[in-house]
Amino acid sequence: MSFHRMWTELLPVGRGSASGGYRRFAWTAADAECRAWFREQAEARGLAYEADRNGNQWAWAGDPAAGDAVVTGSHLDSVPDGGAFDGPLGVVSAFAALDELRRRGARFDKPFGIVNFGDEEGARFGLACVGSRLATGQLTVEQAHRLTDGDGVTLPRAMEAAGHDPDAIGPDPERLARIGAFVELHVEQGRALDLSGDPVGLASAIWPHGRWRFDFRGEANHAGTTRLVDRHDPMLPYAETVLAARRQARLAGAVATFGKIAVEPNGVNAVPSLVRGWLDSRAADQDTLDTVVTGVEEAAREHAAAHGVDLDVVRESFTPVVEFNHALRDELARVLGKDTGLKVPVLGTGAGHDAGILSGTVPTAMLFVRNPTGVSHSPAEHATEDDCVAGVLALADALEGLVRT
Structure with missing residues (x-):
């Protein structure tokens, strides 16, 4: 499976030699390297690549203007000295799931997209999910322009230095209106799956x-x-x-x-x-x-x-509390349990995600991959490769049902 190769390529980017943790902060050199990696993966698969007005990256199979698109992905930035899995697991798994669907000869009746949302962790400017908040209008342009890092650099200056036009940022309702479903895969930030013995689970809600x-x-x-x-x-x-x-x-x-x-x-x-x-x-x-x-x-x-x-x-x-789309969640539970007849665990989470930000505009769902340490936002964050592959296959199963009419 392509997961191992991609994971190995991305693993060294932004990693500190002393702590073993990651410092992939928004609009820095490490972030630029991650963004270049995303674009390379998109182009290697013949996907149409674009960066939107807020710096979020998209890779498309099919024409997103057709509407009712199915999108998956997560983010590539990190908290200070964070772990390898929070965010990147969802992006790498998205590309690997597409590879799996193509291997299966799956039929794509709808546009399919992979996204890397910018500045999800908020490590540099102190506000989480900046890219998705801007796209949904939950963060105004005026508020975004006032965001400043610890060195006094404003978000607009940082974006401009990285080659992005800060005057273009703002709500992106037309783009979001094209999306019929968004599924984000994420490492679990806790031990519920480890205790239940399940490699993959579904999210029910995000705590306020x-x-x-x-x-x-x-x-x-x-x-x-x-x-x-x-x-x-x-x-x-x-x-x-x-x-x-x-x-x-x-x-x-x-x-x-x-x-x-x-x-x-x-x-x-x-x-x-x-x-x-x-x-x-x-x-x-x-x-x-x-x-x-x-x-x-x-x-x-x-x-x-x-x-x-x-x-x-x-x-x-x-x-506020985010209830993920019940119909989408129930459909994913049905798809993921159909071969085994087993009930997929449904978990609440205290962590925020881009899926939560999008949920007020787009039907969203989340998959979790088991984390045996239960630790997150730390180099001790972990998932075995077998569980990561199980997550990729579960994501592929979920997406295969969504991309067909």
């Missing part, structure tokens, strides 16, 4: 989730000469808020994580003037998520006041 920025503003001062009682140290209420987030999440059966922090002036011998922390929280339903975030903010304000520190809380992104 968001990112909130907490700005604790205190007073910079000398770490050696300022008495403890005279300090307005924003690090203290921040630290207490991190612990409060863990307590709130545990009580609610949700998750809450402070995984990113910025400190000013960031000196070893200085009391900080500003501690900025980003909260990521997710829950199975909206009420639970609201309870967790409200509890964290209340605790943060209480601790900030106790230390004479000001606090601003800004919601930077939010995605």
